[in-house]
Amino acid sequence: MAAPVERVPPEAGARAWKVARGLAKGFGTTLRILWQRKHTIQYPDRRRERSARFRGRHELRRYANGQEMCVGCELCQVACPANAITVYAAENDPRHPHSPGERYAFAYEIDMLRCIYCGLCEEACPTGALHLTQEYEMAAFSRDALVYGRRILVDREATEFTVPEVVYPPFEGRRPPEAPEAGRERAGVTAPAGEQEAQRALSRRQDAGSCVPEERRAVAS
Amino acid sequence: MAAKSLILVLLLLGTFAYLMLFERKILGFFQFRLGPNRTGPWGLLQPVADGVKALIKEDVIPAEADRLIYLLAPGISLFMALAAYAVIPVGPPVHIGRYTVPLSIADPGAGILVLLAFTSLGIYGVALGGWASQSKYALLGGLRASAQLISYEIAMAMNLLAVLVMAGSLRLSDIVAAQSPYPYALVQPLGFVIYLITASAEVARAPFDLPEAETELVAGYHTEYSGLRMAMFVMAEYVNLITQASLVTLLYLGGWAGPSWLPGVVWFLLKLGAVLFFFIWVRATVPRLRYDQLMALGWKVLLPLSVANLLAYAGWAALAG
Ligand code: SF4
Ligand code: SF4
Numbered sequence: 001m002a003a004p005v006e007r008v009p010p011e012a013g014a015r016a017w018k019v020a021r022g023l024a025k026g027f028g029t030t031l032r033i034l035w036q037r038k039h040t041i042q043y044p045d046r047r048r049e050r051s052a053r054f055r056g057r058h059e060l061r062r063y064a065n066g067q068e069m070c071v072g073c074e075l076c077q078v079a080c081p082a083n084a085i086t087v088y089a090a091e092n093d094p095r096h097p098h099s100p101g102e103r104y105a106f107a108y109e110i111d112m113l114r115c116i117y118c119g120l121c122e123e124a125c126p127t128g129a130l131h132l133t134q135e136y137e138m139a140a141f142s143r144d145a146l147v148y149g150r151r152i153l154v155d156r157e158a159t160e161f162t163v164p165e166v167v168y169p170p171f172e173g174r175r176p177p178e179a180p181e182a183g184r185e186r187a188g189v190t191a192p193a194g195e196q197e198a199q200r201a202l203s204r205r206q207d208a209g210s211c212v213p214e215e216r217r218a219v220a221s
Numbered sequence: 222m223a224a225k226s227l228i229l230v231l232l233l234l235g236t237f238a239y240l241m242l243f244e245r246k247i248l249g250f251f252q253f254r255l256g257p258n259r260t261g262p263w264g265l266l267q268p269v270a271d272g273v274k275a276l277i278k279e280d281v282i283p284a285e286a287d288r289l290i291y292l293l294a295p296g297i298s299l300f301m302a303l304a305a306y307a308v309i310p311v312g313p314p315v316h317i318g319r320y321t322v323p324l325s326i327a328d329p330g331a332g333i334l335v336l337l338a339f340t341s342l343g344i345y346g347v348a349l350g351g352w353a354s355q356s357k358y359a360l361l362g363g364l365r366a367s368a369q370l371i372s373y374e375i376a377m378a379m380n381l382l383a384v385l386v387m388a389g390s391l392r393l394s395d396i397v398a399a400q401s402p403y404p405y406a407l408v409q410p411l412g413f414v415i416y417l418i419t420a421s422a423e424v425a426r427a428p429f430d431l432p433e434a435e436t437e438l439v440a441g442y443h444t445e446y447s448g449l450r451m452a453m454f455v456m457a458e459y460v461n462l463i464t465q466a467s468l469v470t471l472l473y474l475g476g477w478a479g480p481s482w483l484p485g486v487v488w489f490l491l492k493l494g495a496v497l498f499f500f501i502w503v504r505a506t507v508p509r510l511r512y513d514q515l516m517a518l519g520w521k522v523l524l525p526l527s528v529a530n531l532l533a534y535a536g537w538a539a540l541a542g
Contacts (some may be wrong), residue, residue, distance in 0.1 A: 023507070030251045030506045040255040 013046070014125050055117040055132040058110055060154045064162045068154060069129030070108070071101030079124035084114035094173035101127075108153055112138060112146045225326055230303055237459045238268035241480040244501050251505035277357040278448035283355055283431035286445065290353035295446065295453035298346025306338035308332045308395050309467050312477045324486065325393075326525035333395040336468070337374075340423070343457065344370050347432065350454070351442035362441030365512065366425065366432035373429075373516060379527035380416045383409060383534045384472050397476035404475035412530045413473045415523055417499070420465040422519065424458060427504035431512055466496040 010018075041048055060070045072089025090106030098104035122130050140146050242257065242264065249256025251283045257264035282291060308324035329335055344367045351363015385391060387408065388399040406413040422429035432441045470476060470492040477485030510518065 026506045027502065030502060033253060034247075034250050036253065038250070038255050039253045040249075044257075044259075 050134050050136075051137065054134050054136075055119050055122075056134050056136040057112070057132070057138055058115075058121070058148070058153055059131050059133045059157065059159060060105070060108065060129050060150075061131055061159075061161050061163070062154075062157075068099045068152075069127045069163065070105045070125075071099050071129070072103040072105040072126055073126060075124045075126060076121035076130050079120045080115075081120060082114045082116050082119060084111045084116075085109070085121055086111075105150070105154075108150050110148050110153065112148055113143060128163075131159065131161065160166055222326065226307070229306060229326060233303060233306060233460055233463065234456070237456055238272065239320060240459055240463065240497065241271070241376070241455075242267050243497070244504075247498065247501045248505055251502070272452075275449050276353055276450035280444075280448040280450065283445050285355040287353040287355065288472060288534065290349050291445075292450075294346045294350030294353060295450045295457070296346075297349065298343055298457035299453045299460070301339050301343035301346065302457040302464065305343070305464050306460070306467070307337050308335045308393065308470065310397070310462065310476075311467070311489050312484070323394075328392060328394050331391045333391050333396075336464075337381070340461065341374060341462070343372075343461065346454075346457065347442050350446065354442075354445035356445050358440075359442055359444040362432060362444060366442050369425065369431060369515060369519075370423060370428065372516060373419045373523070374518060376415065376523040376527045377419040377423055379524065379531050380412045380419065383412050383470070383527070383531040386531070386535050386538050393476075397471055397478065400475045401478055404473060406473040409473070409530065409534065411526065412534075415527050415530065416469065416473065419523060419527075420469060420521075421503060422515070424461040424465050425453065426462060426500055428507040428509050429515055430509060431515055462497070462500065463493075466493055466500065469496045 036164045062068055062070060072087060074089060077085040077087045086107070086109045087105050088107040089103040092098055092102060092104055117132065119132055122132050138146070245267075246256035248529075257267045260266040260270045282288065292355060307326035310323065310328055312324040314321045314323040316322075347370070348363045348367045349363075351359040351366070354360070384396065384405060387405065388396040390396060390399070421427070425432045426499070433443075443451055446454060467489075470489060474492045474496070476492075477489040479485070479488035483491075
């Protein structure tokens with residue numbers, strides 16, 4: 001049987017010397033730092049430049065003529081992994097269209113408490129309407145206040161972005177079913193007016209187990 | 222006497238408040254930060270804001286707590302901490318006309334003993350606070366805090382004895398007088414170092430801040446305390462720190478002795494400030510010990526060393542005279 005390896009602890013004097021040297025080195029390090037430049041950023045007065053790819057609060061942009069870019073396609077809602085977005089689309093009034101498309105976001109909500117700022121909604125948006133801005137100061141006193149609706153997302157602009165011209169042909173009312181254009185014979189075209197559409201979207205969301213509370217669903221319908 | 226006591230208490234509380242700000246600032250500097258600077262110029266109003274916050278914070282008393290003792294404990298801690306300072310002279314007596322005013326509430330012949338008595342009584346606040354909360358965390362925290370404080374008090378007392386043997390008096394002003402021309406830090410370097418270590422353990426400061434072991438015990442003996450009562454515990458801790466730093470100044474750094482182009486009080490305060498800075502520096506540098514390391518260091522290293530120190534100086538004193 002091999003003799004057990006005996007671990008000889010270092011001599012007390014050598015250990016004390018090691019400890020003392022280590023302490024001296026540490027004290028020197030802290031003392032050096034004491035005189036060095038401080039890295040504190042005086043936050044509300046001075047802000048750090050954020051990277052161009054920073055993703056903050058959402059914004060639904062408008063065209064230069066004031067029309068909303070969002071056409072209420074709900075692709076962002078589908079793309080959102082956190083289930084934070086709820087879009088209720090409605091048909092545009094041909095005389096006062098909100099957007100150049102057939103539909104616009106009649107109600108648009110993002111639950112900022114669920115959002116993980118992944119930017120997938122931004123990627124999914126076909127019109128480039130949805131944009132994550134550099135704004136990050138979003139503290140609030142209640143959870144409800146953190147569910148952002150149109151008032152914040154559409155009406156409060158966080159960037160000066162404008163698209164110079166409307167990329168979609170202006171919406172001038174639905175073509176009558178007798179003269180359908182090629183490729184427009186989809187079920188969606190014959191959908192009833194905006195309110196009923198929103199109602200249908202709502203029931204779809206309810207089936208999917210949406211987290212939007214009852215009282216806010218009522219708002220949309 | 223009463224007026225002097227009042228002045229002392231107010232001075233101590235003011236010093237406590239600004240010591241805390243000073244510590245936060247210095248700790249910040251040690252960590253590449255600026256420290257508190259939003260309240261008032263250079264953050265000078267921060268203690269006021271902290272005080273107001275402590276006052277208006279919700280004060281919770283656990284339903285099962287032993288109310289009387291629970292309410293008394295922070296008071297005991299703070300009272301003992303403040304009372305201990307009564308025997309510490311902060312300078313040579315000043316002469317105002319015919320009167321000679323000593324710069325301490327009292328300078329009793331057994332000054333050191335009075336001080337030791339008060340500092341060890343302060344442990345009651347800690348132990349009772351932990352016990353009366355009726356929380357197991359607080360109880361364990363109180364027990365280990367008192368175990369720590371008592372363990373280190375022994376090594377500390379051995380060091381004090383060595384100083385007393387050299388000075389031949391228990392009176393603090395005599396000890397200061399005995400330190401000319403050489404302060405005891407030079408005469409007893411080992412005792413000085415050990416005293417610094419035991420003092421920081423005695424006032425539960427880093428690296429010996431185990432009574433507030435957030436990692437294991439939530440917060441230690443004051444887990445169940447909040448608001449002003451919690452602030453009183455903290456206050457007691459900081460007043461104890463000031464006391465210990467003053468004691469280091471008096472026992473090892475020659476107290477108010479210094480070239481006469483500055484008054485004695487100023488020398489005392491300068492030295493006190495240096496010692497306090499040193500304690501903060503230690504806090505910024507040395508990582509916290511484990512509890513068994515703490516006990517091993519206290520009983521196996523510091524106590525034998527301080528006894529050896531005492532024996533050496535006692536033997537020397539016996540041979541010399
Ligand atoms: S950033 Fe991501 S999580 Fe947030 S709303 Fe868009 S898709 Fe959803
Ligand atoms: S924001 Fe974009 S993706 Fe979302 S509904 Fe509007 S157009 Fe569609």
